[in-house]
Amino acid sequence: MANRIRKGDLVKVLTGDNKGQVAKVLQINQTKNQVILEGIGKRTRHVAKSYTNPMGGKREIHQGINISNVALVIDSKSTKTSRVGYQIDKDGNKIRVARQNNDKAIDKLDKKAKKGAK
Numbered sequence: 431m432a433n434r435i436r437k438g439d440l441v442k443v444l445t446g447d448n449k450g451q452v453a454k455v456l457q458i459n460q461t462k463n464q465v466i467l468e469g470i471g472k473r474t475r476h477v478a479k480s481y482t483n484p485m486g487g488k489r490e491i492h493q494g495i496n497i498s499n500v501a502l503v504i505d506s507k508s509t510k511t512s513r514v515g516y517q518i519d520k521d522g523n524k525i526r527v528a529r530q531n532n533d534k535a536i537d538k539l540d541k542k543a544k545k546g547a548k
Contacts, residue, residue, distance in 0.1 A: 434514035441500040464494030504528045
């Protein structure tokens with residue numbers, strides 16, 4: 431099943447320490463059902479000295495948040511969120527729609543572009 435949240439979407443965190451914050455999706459890990467958000471989930475990892483990193487030290491990394499803990503933002507000013515659904519228009523294109531916004535189209539997915547992306 432396709433993820434309803436995609437790279438580049440604006441999302442709002444629903445649970446956890448960062449509850450209520452709005453961020454952009456940088457990456458999606460479908461095997462772990464996690465999203466990596468810009469500025470959220472940063473942790474410090476201590477790196478030992480090695481051939482590739484002769485100085486060692488600290489490195490900042492991003493940790494993922496479960497995809498069920500974020501919601502798509504449909505209005506960036508009021509940060510109103512919505513569930514996402516799919517509809518097929520009269521031309522046969524699959525369209526992502528916002529359920530809390532009277533099924534207003536979010537973006538269009540052309541079948542040909544989708545097949546070419548695989």
